[in-house]
Amino acid sequence: MSSLDGITLTPGSTVLLLWAGDQMSANMQDVATSISEQVRSGSGGRIQLEHIDRLVMSSHPSSSFDLVISGLVNPFQTQHTTEILGELCRVLKPKGRLYAQELALPSGQNGRKSKDQLMSLLKLSGFVDIADAREVPLNDDEKQELKQSSDTASDVVLYRLGAQKPAYEVGSSSQLKLPFKPKPKPKVDDNVAKVWSLNSSDLMDADVDLVNEDDLLDEDDLKKPDPASLKVDCGGGAKKKKACKNCTCGLAEELDSGKKADTTKTSACGNCYLGDAFRCASCPYLGMPAFKSGEKIALSNRQLKADA
Structure with missing residues (x-):
């Protein structure tokens, strides 16, 4: 249980040894001495003992240790929480190693974690290169001690895990x-680029010839349309014309009387006399000036003549 087999100790490295429980076990001194002899054979090597419950309160500087060993002493009382594992990852140097031992149950019960839960906690705490947890064999005295623990199930197993920062x-x-x-x-x-290029000097050049808008119109564009061609065809192009429901072009009256409707224009909405702002797109008064309701529209000679 307290064997250092499989744990690599490099001369000159700094080691943090964690223990748990109310008091140190009998083999605590043997484990600490064995580690110290191997690391102090090199320059700067040292070992520090720390109780696992006081780890966070100790506030060790970041990247202080090359190696952390936890649960090697009093493993039956050692439990690693997310807070403890996160603190161990902080105090370890980059590429520093962690070796931890803890009791686990196959399904994780009675306050104990399962093997998979232990490995998952290491990942969540920031560790990488996590070795598969292996079972640590117990001698007869350790099995008897474990059996006497009232809070420990019969199928509990002691696992050792290794991980790296x-x-x-x-x-x-x-x-x-x-x-x-x-x-x-x-x-x-x-x-193509030259066609679309226009700089400020071009705009200020008096020699630049601008296109006259009137030259863009031909003779057909200047002809006034025949008023008869502007009349709305309510029949939709059918052979027999039919007036629409709300006919305002006079076709309804023409069909009722059998002759052409009176040329007097009528309003469908009653607001045509107010001006183009109140007229619909098909209003017969569209384009004409506003007038008083009921009066006949009279245009002056100036309005009848086109602008010179």
Whole structure:
């Protein structure tokens, strides 16, 4: 249970040894001495003992230890929480190793975790390169001690787990250099670009000839349309014309009387006399000036003549 088999101790490394319970076990001194002899053979090597419940309160500086060993002493009283594992990841140096032992149950019950839950906690705490948990064999005295524990089930197993802190400090950041190839600019024909280019000197040049809008109109555009052609065809192009429900063009009266409707224009909404702002798109008064309701529209000679 307290064997250092499988734990690599490098001369000159700093080791944090955690223990649990109300008092140190009888083999505590033997474990600490064995670790100290191996790490102090190199320059700067040291070992520090710490109770697991006082780890967070100790506030060790970040990246203080090369190796952390937990649960090797008094493993039956050792339990690793997310807070403890997160603190261990903080105090470890980048690429530092953690070796932890803890009792676990197959299904995780009675306050004990399962093997998979132990490995999951290590991942959530920031550790990588997590080795598969292996069962630690117990001698007869340790089995008897475990059996006498009232809160321990009969199928409980002691596991040892190994993990490593990432090669970077927790909370550090680094700029990612991603390969980026800019899209090639499309080729533009120089002749086309010149057509659409216009600078301020062109606008101020008195020699620039501007197009006369009147030259864009031909003789047909200047002809006034025949009033008969503007009349709405309510029949929709059918052989026999039919007036629509709300006919305002006079076709309804023409069909009722059998002759052409009176040329007097009538309003469908009653607001046509107010002006174009109140007239619909098919209003017969569209384009005419506002007038008093009921009076006949009379245009002056100036309004009848086109602008010179």
